[in-house]
Amino acid sequence: MKEPKVNNDKTFEQIYLQYYSRMKRFALEYVVLEEDAENILQDVFLDLWEKRDVLFAYTNLIAFLFTAIKNRCINLIKRRVLEQEASDRMQEEYRMTLRINLQSLETINTAIFGDEDIQGLINKAIESLPPQCRKIFVMSKIDGKKQKEIAAELNISIHAVETQMGIAYKKLREDLKGIYPLFLFLFYL
Numbered sequence: 399m400k401e402p403k404v405n406n407d408k409t410f411e412q413i414y415l416q417y418y419s420r421m422k423r424f425a426l427e428y429v430v431l432e433e434d435a436e437n438i439l440q441d442v443f444l445d446l447w448e449k450r451d452v453l454f455a456y457t458n459l460i461a462f463l464f465t466a467i468k469n470r471c472i473n474l475i476k477r478r479v480l481e482q483e484a485s486d487r488m489q490e491e492y493r494m495t496l497r498i499n500l501q502s503l504e505t506i507n508t509a510i511f512g513d514e515d516i517q518g519l520i521n522k523a524i525e526s527l528p529p530q531c532r533k534i535f536v537m538s539k540i541d542g543k544k545q546k547e548i549a550a551e552l553n554i555s556i557h558a559v560e561t562q563m564g565i566a567y568k569k570l571r572e573d574l575k576g577i578y579p580l581f582l583f584l585f586y587l
Contacts, residue, residue, distance in 0.1 A: 410450055413459065414443060421467055428471045438474065442466045523573040527566055534559055535566040 418439065425435035445466060524532060534552070537543045538559075543551075545559045552559075 410447060413446070413463075417460070417463060418443075421463060424464065425467050425471055429474055434474060438467060438470045441470060519574065523570050526573060527569055531562045531566050531569075534562040538563060 421442070422435050422439055425438045426432060429435050429438065442463060446463070524535065527535060534548055537548045537551070538545070545556050545563075549556045549559050
């Protein structure tokens with residue numbers, strides 16, 4: 399003989415009404431934001447609805463609900479802590495970059511802007527580059543060619559172009575210490 403079927407829809411509604419506010423307070427105590435607590439409860443009750451036939455028959459329902467909420471709170475808090483730590487690291491890197499940039503800008507000697515020989519200093523530094531390096535730098539920064547174009551024109555690899563540009567930047571940075579920020583400004587490195 400068949401056992402009478404329990405009305406799971408009605409039971410679910412009763413559980414929802416009876417425990418929702420209590421469980422929300424419990425979740426809110428740990429996750430702080432009401433929206434997070436509501437999302438957790440929504441997920442837990444959705445889980446309960448999807449598994450209602452098994453859970454209503456074989457489970458201590460209150461233990462299931464509170465354990466599910468506790469575990470979801472733990473997961474949310476762990477995720478938020480990791481997100482916050484990553485954000486803090488990025489903010490610290492940003493602050494350090496700003497400090498370095500501030501120091502760099504403050505050290506620029508504005509008197510150099512009146513120096514008629516700045517272009518001469520830059521030209522001299524470019525001329526001091528090794529021949530192939532100078533040729534690639536001029537093609538890139540003065541002629542405005544892309545690395546792919548330079549590589550094709552000189553019949554070399556793009557990697558060789560990148561390497562030579564790296565050498566050029568390093569040497570020019572050393573040779574133009576006092577006016578390197580101006581050099582950056584002029585050549586959009």
